[in-house]
Amino acid sequence: MLGINDPQIWLAYLLSVLSALGCVIYGLMHWNDKDPLEES
Amino acid sequence: MVLNTAILGITVLIYLMIVFYLGWLGYKRTKAIDDYMVAGRNIHPYILALSYGATFISTSAIVGFGGAAGALGMGLLWLALMNIVVGIFIAFVIFGSRTRKMGKNLQAVTFPELLGKRFNSRFIQGFSGILIGIFMPLYTGIVLIGGARFVETTLGINYDVALMILTIIVAAYVITGGLIAVMYTDALQGTLMFVGMAILLVFTYVRLGGVVEAHQALTNIAYLVPESLVKGGHMGWTAMPEFGSPIWWNLVSTLVLGVGIGVLAQPQLVVRFMTVKDDKALNRAVFVGGPFILMMTGVAFTVGALSNAYFFQKKDMISLAVAGGNTDLIIPEFINSAMPEMFVVLFMLVLLAAAMSTLSSQYHTMGTAIGHDFYRQYIKKGKISHTVDVTKIGIALTILASVVLAYVLPISIIAPATSIFFGLCAAAFLPMYIGAIFWKRMTKEGAIASMLVGTFSSLSWLAFVHAKEAAPLGISQALFGKATLLTGTWTVVDPILVATPLAMLTGIVVSLFTSPIAKEHLEKCFYKIR
Numbered sequence: 397m398l399g400i401n402d403p404q405i406w407l408a409y410l411l412s413v414l415s416a417l418g419c420v421i422y423g424l425m426h427w428n429d430k431d432p433l434e435e436s
Numbered sequence: 437m438v439l440n441t442a443i444l445g446i447t448v449l450i451y452l453m454i455v456f457y458l459g460w461l462g463y464k465r466t467k468a469i470d471d472y473m474v475a476g477r478n479i480h481p482y483i484l485a486l487s488y489g490a491t492f493i494s495t496s497a498i499v500g501f502g503g504a505a506g507a508l509g510m511g512l513l514w515l516a517l518m519n520i521v522v523g524i525f526i527a528f529v530i531f532g533s534r535t536r537k538m539g540k541n542l543q544a545v546t547f548p549e550l551l552g553k554r555f556n557s558r559f560i561q562g563f564s565g566i567l568i569g570i571f572m573p574l575y576t577g578i579v580l581i582g583g584a585r586f587v588e589t590t591l592g593i594n595y596d597v598a599l600m601i602l603t604i605i606v607a608a609y610v611i612t613g614g615l616i617a618v619m620y621t622d623a624l625q626g627t628l629m630f631v632g633m634a635i636l637l638v639f640t641y642v643r644l645g646g647v648v649e650a651h652q653a654l655t656n657i658a659y660l661v662p663e664s665l666v667k668g669g670h671m672g673w674t675a676m677p678e679f680g681s682p683i684w685w686n687l688v689s690t691l692v693l694g695v696g697i698g699v700l701a702q703p704q705l706v707v708r709f710m711t712v713k714d715d716k717a718l719n720r721a722v723f724v725g726g727p728f729i730l731m732m733t734g735v736a737f738t739v740g741a742l743s744n745a746y747f748f749q750k751k752d753m754i755s756l757a758v759a760g761g762n763t764d765l766i767i768p769e770f771i772n773s774a775m776p777e778m779f780v781v782l783f784m785l786v787l788l789a790a791a792m793s794t795l796s797s798q799y800h801t802m803g804t805a806i807g808h809d810f811y812r813q814y815i816k817k818g819k820i821s822h823t824v825d826v827t828k829i830g831i832a833l834t835i836l837a838s839v840v841l842a843y844v845l846p847i848s849i850i851a852p853a854t855s856i857f858f859g860l861c862a863a864a865f866l867p868m869y870i871g872a873i874f875w876k877r878m879t880k881e882g883a884i885a886s887m888l889v890g891t892f893s894s895l896s897w898l899a900f901v902h903a904k905e906a907a908p909l910g911i912s913q914a915l916f917g918k919a920t921l922l923t924g925t926w927t928v929v930d931p932i933l934v935a936t937p938l939a940m941l942t943g944i945v946v947s948l949f950t951s952p953i954a955k956e957h958l959e960k961c962f963y964k965i966r
Contacts, residue, residue: 399651400510402675408513412734415520419726422525426719431533433964434714 444590444781451628451785452605455621455792459609462617472614472824473545473804474710479619481717485724486626487619487793488708492523492699493629493732494794495582495787496854501733503763504691505740506755506770507665509673510654511687512741516734518696524725527700532709532718534873534965539710541963545823546801547703548809550710551865554872554961555880556953560887562814564865567891568703568805569834571860574853576798576838577845583791584842590784599842606792607835610799611828615711618796625789630731632786635779636771637735640742643774644749653745660744660754673741682928689930690855690904698858698932701865704801736767743770802838803831852905855930856898863890863935867943873965875947876958882947890939894931903927 400406466472479487505512535550544550548568552561580599587598609617644650651674658672669681677683699705712718743755743766750773751758759765771783807830808823820826867886871878898905900912900921907919920927 399648399653399655400674401655402672404676405510405513405674408517409510409738412513412516412520412730415517415525416726416730416734419520419525419722422529423719423721423723423726427716427723429716429719431715431964433966434537 441592443778444784447781447785448591448788451788454624455605455609458620458624459613459617462609462613462615462620465616466614469823470545471616472827473808474539474707475615475619477540477711478713479616479711479717481712481720482724483619483623484708484712484717485721485728486630487622487797488705488721489725489728489732490622490626490629490790490793491704491708491797492519492702492729493790494579494854495586495791496578497733498633498736498790499582499767499787500764500854501691502736502740503759503766505737506743506759506766507763508670508677508683508687509675510737510741511676512691512737513734514688514692515696516730516737518692519699519729519733520726522696523699524722524729527705528709528718528722528725531700531706531869531873533715535706535709536712536715536718537963537965538873538961541961541965544710546804546809547706547865548805549813550706551868551872551883552809552813555868555878555883556957557880557884558814558817560868560880560883561809563887564703565805565809565814567860567864569802569810569830571857572798572802572805573834573838573841574845575857576795576802576834577842578853579791579794579798580838580842583788583795586784586787586791599839602792602795603835603839606795606799607832610796610803611831614824615707615800618800619708619711621796622793625793626728628782628789629786629793630728632782633731633735636739636775636783637731639775639779640739640746644742644745650742650745653749654742657745657748657754660748662754662756673744680925685925685928686904689928689933694855694862694930694932695858697866697936698862701861701869702858703805703861703865704797706869707801707804739770740767743767743774746770746774799831799835799838802834803827806830806834846908852908856905859898859931859935860891860894862932863894863939865890866936867940870940871943871947876962877947877952878943879947879950879953881950882943882945885946886939886943889942890935893938894935897931897934901926902929902931 397406470476539550542553544553548561548564551564552558583602584595584599587593587602588595641647641650644653655674661670661672669678669683671678677687747753747755747758755766759769771780804827807827812820812823812826864887868883871883899909900906903920906912912921913919
């Protein structure tokens with residue numbers, strides 16, 4: 397995959413990109429989250 | 437270096453003018469202790485994310501670790517993954533929120549103070565402060581040397597002068613503007629780093645004919661790995677080293693786990709969670725931080741490894757050979773020969789920004805550790821009131837110590853400084869830090885025992901077992917007549933894998949055998965923390 401034969405390497409490559417994407421999605425989903433305990 | 441000095445000179449000058457403007461802004465906005473120490477607990481999420489990232493990523497992360505990827509290959513991408521998942525996501529979402537709230541509940545302005553107040557112990561605060569004050573200058577020394585070497589080679593200035601200029605510029609805005617100035621300039625430097633690394637990635641793939649083509653070209657030249665590395669377990673730049681081989685242990689234990697986990701207990705990074713107003717800011721910072729770190733370490737490791745394919749096509753040589761065996765020269769050699777001249781100018785600025793952003797935070801953290809945590813709180817028992825003044829003197833003294841160390845210590849001792857500091861922080865602080873924010877049952881005695889066991893087991897492992905540091909340090913050789921006390925695989929196992937679990941275990945056992953912290957104090961610590 398991706399010109400890399402060792403799955404241990406292309407997995408790391410893909411997971412790095414996906415985890416950064418995950419951070420973006422998490423940030424967007426919780427953009428306006430408020431902590432109920434701190435509301436008061 | 438084939439570089440238009442005039443263009444570079446003007447670019448650096450403009451950059452420095454903006455840095456000074458931001459430093460001045462920090463000075464103007466600093467009115468109270470909280471401003472100077474934790475940026476008024478009201479920093480913008482974008483600035484938090486970039487400041488955290490730019491502090492985290494120094495020149496050595498790009499040039500040093502990128503060069504290591506040039507030698508060891510793309511296996512380092514596991515570290516990039518750790519940097520994003522542990523260094524950003526877990527750090528911000530799991531640790532960040534609790535750290536921020538507890539910092540506010542206890543009115544703590546530094547990482548040692550957070551720990552000290554949580555466990556009701558000035559000793560914890562003082563000991564942590566002195567540990568940071570002693571070992572961080574080593575780590576700062578290596579960043580300083582790297583930055584000064586850059587100024588020396590690109591601007592053609594004498595090394596000693598370069599070192600002084602760099603020190604004075606950074607010292608000026610850190611001492612006067614405190615953490616606000618540090619974080620504003622970090623954000624500018626982080627933006628520059630992001631743009632520079634993005635261009636580097638695109639150019640590298642274009643030069644090699646595309647993403648898959650580039651990787652394939654690298655896979656195809658696995659037979660060129662030097663014999664000495666093959667013996668150590670190297671199986672090509674697009675393959676993991678042989679399981680259990682010395683290179684595998686170095687890659688997995690020191691680089692991936694040591695640096696990957698060590699980041700959680702870095703005082704200069706933890707303090708940043710206390711600079712924002714609410715959890716919303718932390719979540720928004722994750723949005724910026726994830727892609728930022730991918731663009732830093734992900735790109736550096738990929739490009740470092742791919743430089744082999746480029747040099748093979750152009751010069752019929754692998755990167756290590758082009759760099760004359762010095763991995764630190766792989767990235768600069770690659771930039772100089774593969775990138776357009778304008779980009780070389782930009783990239784030089786990226787490296788200067790990376791050095792300055794890490795240095796400024798190190799100075800601030802060391803200064804607060806010595807001035808506030810050790811001297812004011814521990815020695816003077818909090819009796820003198822001028823926190824900011826004492827901290828400024830602390831910063832000045834630790835800057836001086838870093839410069840002296842950069843001159844006095846041989847490079848063989850300073851070179852492993854980053855991993856020494858990361859390992860030490862992970863062992864001494866991480867178990868106690870986890871206990872502080874997650875485990876109410878952890879006692880003062882448990883925390884102290886864990887900190888002491890972590891510190892001394894980590895240092896002993898470094899001095900007597902882990903060959904990479906034990907050999908150049910020479911303490912084991914002098915005392916026992918042999919380079920390391922243990923032999924075989926032990927000498928390549930990083931201290932973090934031994935000292936951190938040991939400290940963790942000590943903390944748990946001692947806590948269970950001592951009486952818990954008073955309920956009222958815990959209620960104060962965990963106020964509004966679920």
